[in-house]
Amino acid sequence: MNKEILANQPFDLGLEFQRPIRRTAAGKIKIYSYSKSGAAVRGTLAVLLLLALWGFLSFDVKNVDFAEAMAKTWRNVQTVFFQPRLARNTFWGAMNQVLVTFCLGGLATIFGAVIAFFGALLCAKNIANPRVATATRSLIALVRAVPTILWVLIFAVSAGLGSVAAVVGLTFHSAAYLTKAYAESIEEMDPGTIEALRASGAGYWAIVFQAILPSSVRYMLAWTFLRFEINFTNAIAVGAAAGAGGIGYDLFMAGSFYFDLRELGYITWVIVLAVILLETLATQIKAKVK
Amino acid sequence: MPILEFRNVSKTYDQKTMAIQNVTFSVNEGEFVSIIGPSGSGKSTILRCVNRLVDATQGVIVLDGQDITRLSKKELRGIRTKTGMIFQHYNLVNRLSVIENVLHGRLGHKSTLSGAVGLYTEAEKEKAFAILTKLGLQDQAYKRCDELSGGQKQRVGIARAIMQEPRVILCDEPIASLDPSASKIIMDHLADINKTMKITCIVNLHQVDVAIKYSQRIIGLTGGSIVYDGPADALPQSMIYEIYQSNRGELITDVQG
Amino acid sequence: MFKAKPGRAQESVFARRKRVYTLTLLGVIGFYLLASLVTQFSAKDGISALPRAFSWIVGNLVPTEKALRRLPNILQKLMETTLLSISVTVVAGLFAFFFSLLGSKTTGAHRWIGRLVRIAAAFFRNVPDVVWAMLLLFSFGQNILTGFFALFFTTFGMLTRTFIETIDEVSAACTEALSATGATYLQTVFQAIIPSSISEMLTWVLFMIETNIRSSTLIGMLTATGIGYLFDLYYKRLDYGSASLVVLCIVLTVILIETLSTRIRKVIL
Numbered sequence: 001m002n003k004e005i006l007a008n009q010p011f012d013l014g015l016e017f018q019r020p021i022r023r024t025a026a027g028k029i030k031i032y033s034y035s036k037s038g039a040a041v042r043g044t045l046a047v048l049l050l051l052a053l054w055g056f057l058s059f060d061v062k063n064v065d066f067a068e069a070m071a072k073t074w075r076n077v078q079t080v081f082f083q084p085r086l087a088r089n090t091f092w093g094a095m096n097q098v099l100v101t102f103c104l105g106g107l108a109t110i111f112g113a114v115i116a117f118f119g120a121l122l123c124a125k126n127i128a129n130p131r132v133a134t135a136t137r138s139l140i141a142l143v144r145a146v147p148t149i150l151w152v153l154i155f156a157v158s159a160g161l162g163s164v165a166a167v168v169g170l171t172f173h174s175a176a177y178l179t180k181a182y183a184e185s186i187e188e189m190d191p192g193t194i195e196a197l198r199a200s201g202a203g204y205w206a207i208v209f210q211a212i213l214p215s216s217v218r219y220m221l222a223w224t225f226l227r228f229e230i231n232f233t234n235a236i237a238v239g240a241a242a243g244a245g246g247i248g249y250d251l252f253m254a255g256s257f258y259f260d261l262r263e264l265g266y267i268t269w270v271i272v273l274a275v276i277l278l279e280t281l282a283t284q285i286k287a288k289v290k
Numbered sequence: 291m292p293i294l295e296f297r298n299v300s301k302t303y304d305q306k307t308m309a310i311q312n313v314t315f316s317v318n319e320g321e322f323v324s325i326i327g328p329s330g331s332g333k334s335t336i337l338r339c340v341n342r343l344v345d346a347t348q349g350v351i352v353l354d355g356q357d358i359t360r361l362s363k364k365e366l367r368g369i370r371t372k373t374g375m376i377f378q379h380y381n382l383v384n385r386l387s388v389i390e391n392v393l394h395g396r397l398g399h400k401s402t403l404s405g406a407v408g409l410y411t412e413a414e415k416e417k418a419f420a421i422l423t424k425l426g427l428q429d430q431a432y433k434r435c436d437e438l439s440g441g442q443k444q445r446v447g448i449a450r451a452i453m454q455e456p457r458v459i460l461c462d463e464p465i466a467s468l469d470p471s472a473s474k475i476i477m478d479h480l481a482d483i484n485k486t487m488k489i490t491c492i493v494n495l496h497q498v499d500v501a502i503k504y505s506q507r508i509i510g511l512t513g514g515s516i517v518y519d520g521p522a523d524a525l526p527q528s529m530i531y532e533i534y535q536s537n538r539g540e541l542i543t544d545v546q547g
Numbered sequence: 548m549f550k551a552k553p554g555r556a557q558e559s560v561f562a563r564r565k566r567v568y569t570l571t572l573l574g575v576i577g578f579y580l581l582a583s584l585v586t587q588f589s590a591k592d593g594i595s596a597l598p599r600a601f602s603w604i605v606g607n608l609v610p611t612e613k614a615l616r617r618l619p620n621i622l623q624k625l626m627e628t629t630l631l632s633i634s635v636t637v638v639a640g641l642f643a644f645f646f647s648l649l650g651s652k653t654t655g656a657h658r659w660i661g662r663l664v665r666i667a668a669a670f671f672r673n674v675p676d677v678v679w680a681m682l683l684l685f686s687f688g689q690n691i692l693t694g695f696f697a698l699f700f701t702t703f704g705m706l707t708r709t710f711i712e713t714i715d716e717v718s719a720a721c722t723e724a725l726s727a728t729g730a731t732y733l734q735t736v737f738q739a740i741i742p743s744s745i746s747e748m749l750t751w752v753l754f755m756i757e758t759n760i761r762s763s764t765l766i767g768m769l770t771a772t773g774i775g776y777l778f779d780l781y782y783k784r785l786d787y788g789s790a791s792l793v794v795l796c797i798v799l800t801v802i803l804i805e806t807l808s809t810r811i812r813k814v815i816l
Contacts, residue, residue, distance in 0.1 A: 020419075020428045020429055020431055020432075021419055021431075022432065028412060029412060029415040029416065029419070030432075031387065031389045031390050031393065031408070031410065031415060032387060032390070032432075033386070033387030033388075033390075033432045033433060033434050034432070035434055036814055037385075037746065037814060037815055037816070038385070040811060040814040040815050041745055041746055041749060041815055044749060044753075044811055044815070045749065048633060048637050048752070049637060051630065051633045051634070051637075052630075052633055052634040052637035052638065053634075054630060055630030055631060055633055055634035056634055058627070058630060059631075059691050059692070059695075060691060061690060061691065061692055062690055064687060064688070064690055064692060066692075069686045069687045069692070070686075072685070072686035073682075073683060073685075073686040073687070073696075076682060076685050076686055077682070080682055099585055100585055100586055103581070103582035103583075103585045103586045103588075104582075104586050104588075106578060106582050107579065107582050107583065107586065107588060110575060110578070110579060141802065141805070142798065142802075144801075145797070145798040145801040145802050145805070146794060146797065146798055146801075147761040147762075147764040147765065147797065148761070148765075149764060149765040149768065149775075150764065150778065150794055150797070153778075153782055154600060154603070154604065154794070155596055155600050157600065157603055157787065158596045158599035158600045158603060159592060159593070159596035159599075159600070162587070163586040163587055163588045164588060164589060164592045164593045164596060165596075167586070167588055167593065168593050168596065168597070168600075214564075233675045236675055236677060236678075237675060237676075237677045237765055240677050240681070240769065241677075241765055241768050241769060245586070246586075248677065251677065251678065251681055252681065252769075254681075255681035255682070255684060255685075256681070256684065256769070259685070261685060264681060264682065268674070268678050268682070271674075271675065271678060272670075272673060272674055272678075275673040275674070275675070276669075276673055279669070279673055341727050343723060343726065343727060366729075367729045367731070368729070369729075370726070370727060370728060370729035371728065371729040373727070374727075374728070375724065375727040375728075377720070377723070377724060379720055381720040381721050381723060381724035382721060382724070383721045383725075383738065383739045383742050383743055384721075384743065385742045385743055385745075385746070386738075386742050390738075394724075394725060394728060394730065394738060394739075395728055397725065397728055397729065397730035397731075397734045397738065398728050398729025398730060399729075400734075402731045402733045402734055403733075405730065405731070405733075405734040405737075405738070406733045406734045406736070406737035406738065407737065408737070408738065447724075450724075450728070451728075454728055454729070
């Protein structure tokens with residue numbers, strides 16, 4: 001039935017319109033547009049899929065009985081989530097640990113924010129010297145290239161494993177992340193404000209504190225809180241891997257030292273609830289600023 | 291027999307907001323009807339009730355002799371192939387080429403698999419090119435849609451709708467985002483399609499003068515109810531004020547050039 | 548000959564702003580003091596550690612001979628970590644794509660399924676990968692699969708959320724149009740949703756690959772696999788020369804991947 005309808009061409013198939021049609025070698029009409037973007041997407045997808053496959057083939061799974069491990073995991077998940085029980089601590093003890101982690105993250109965020117404020121002034125495109133800006137951005141890229149845990153461990157060499165190394169280590173990525181975020185907030189400012197103040201002869205710091213800070217402070221606060229959320233999770237991870245204390249340390253001990261699944265479950269619940277709480281607060285803050 | 295009939299159709303959202311109320315009208319085949327009314331008067335809702343993008347809460351809608359208010363999935367698909375739609379914001383797949391977007395008009399007739407993969411027959415492709423030529427877009431056929439101007443995008447939208455070989459074309463504010471010259475091109479194309487291909491056109495418009503110029507019949511809608519349903523050249527100025535609920539001198543059409 | 552006094556309205560704006568600033572400053576300082584107490588953080592120790600740490604870094608930047616002999620091992624582990632990161636992200640991306648179709652308002656089947664998917668994604672996103680790793684150690688042991696699954700769950704949650712946002716944002720309009728022509732669900736997915744959102748989705752996948760390389764360093768320490776394991780090994784043995792070579796290699800790899808990824812992203816968008 002379709003062929004009948006299409007045969008009834010009410011249009012004049014003059015020779016004119018044959019020219020723009022592109023055909024394949026077999027004579028079929030092509031319909032795709034050839035854009036660089038499309039080719040790049042397809043190419044990247046292909047490469048990623050191949051690399052993923054190569055990755056799977058090269059995994060050294062060391063005689064793990066996959067089915068058995070999955071079954072065991074499922075049982076463990078049930079224990080962890082449905083039978084939590086603290087063995088080596090009390091509820092308030094655990095809360096205290098959460099507070100410690102909270103403070104570790106908070107300190108790193110504060111230090112990061114202060115450093116980032118000045119860093120952003122150095123690399124925001126609308127107010128900084130271009131060469132200084134490029135240098136600052138390169139420095140930030142370098143800092144971000146070192147995983148946080150490694151920063152912490154590097155500092156632990158001279159400061160020992162503890163809160164000092166943790167906070168200083170966490171500050172690096174905080175500062176890098178927030179510098180970029182603050183710089184973007186500054187760049188989104190209305191250029192007229194800065195221009196006007198410059199024209200009236202205001203000094204650099206006057207412009208910063210009277211114009212830049214008030215305009216971007218809301219965005220900066222939002223970003224800072226978002227970073228705090230990330231820092232809380234990082235502090236847990238660092239606590240686990242570098243013995244810096246807090247709930248992360250308890251998590252690590254329950255898992256790798258005492259092998260107590262039920263305690264692990266309890267701590268997991270505490271962590272998950274804390275993270276969800278922060279996440280909800282963060283969403284509300286994001287909504288207020290937008 | 292009219293090709294489209296609305297009988298006491300109402301649409302209520304959340305049991306509170308009544309978008310349209312007791313709407314009754316009918317459209318004969320080959321007519322060019324414009325629906326005018328202020329924002330929020332229910333023009334878009336009426337249009338979307340025809341192809342069931344919105345489901346009416348009350349009343350009966352008959353399209354081409356079939357009651358479309360109760361349909362199976364397969365029958366719904368059939369109805370949708372009979373109605374083409376053009377949107378204010380063109381609603382094209384921007385990253386695909388113009389010709390691919392036009393061919394989307396055939397998806398309603400194709401099997402799920404061949405449609406999903408984009409396997410069109412040579413006849414379908416040639417028809418698409420013919421339609422593009424008729425609309426003057428044959429040189430843009432291989433361009434990505436986000437490279438086109440607003441007027442060109444809307445013409446692609448029209449081409450996609452014609453590709454369906456519909457009985458009715460529904461136009462939801464087709465020229466609201468276009469400049470005056472592009473607007474004229476689009477409305478001229480619609481008028482041409484209506485006359486030569488005998489496709490019924492139902493167009494939502496803000497611009498009353500355009501509605502009067504291009505359509506034989508006008509339906510005026512205010513607050514979800516029809517307040518005028520008659521020939522375009524008989525539309526009195528006082529009725530325009532009533533439709534837009536404003537007084538003399540407050541409408542842009544009152545401004546003397 | 549009279550001085551213009553600032554009107555009452557102006558006075559309160561300046562006074563209010565000063566008050567807000569002072570309160571914030573006091574609040575921050577207060578938190579700093581409290582937190583330092585709670586965590587036993589000493590700013591003095593921190594500041595004095597800085598120059599020592601920097602001199603350590605500078606001192607160890609140039610790899611020693613002993614360290615260089617370990618280079619092949621380091622590179623092999625780095626390759627392992629990178630491949631792990633890519634495969635985790637790709638698989639998580641595929642799952643996330645499927646689930647995001649269910650979870651998006653535009654393409655979801657029922658509202659309840661969509662809500663369920665979004666809650667599940669939030670759950671998986673918010674449980675830190677460390678927690679998954681600790682849990683999986685019990686059943687999979689110190690194995691690359693432990694790290695794989697730990698990263699998988701977090702990445703899956705994150706990507707599902709962002710894919711849902713992408714689909715909602717980019718394809719609502721053309722999905723409506725294609726439904727109006729009578730296209731079926733599958734046809735709409737392949738002919739409208741995928742073409743519109745694939746670029747943004749791919750950008751997010753590339754971003755997650757970068758993030759996962761860094762995360763897998765830490766997870767590797769806990770699961771004794773990958774480059775994290777090597778670093779931990781050298782560090783605990785006080786073989787700082789080799790440890791810093793590991794750091795150097797990681798930095799170079801991350802920067803390489805980041806540059807590649809940025810360039811690809813520019814072309815894709």
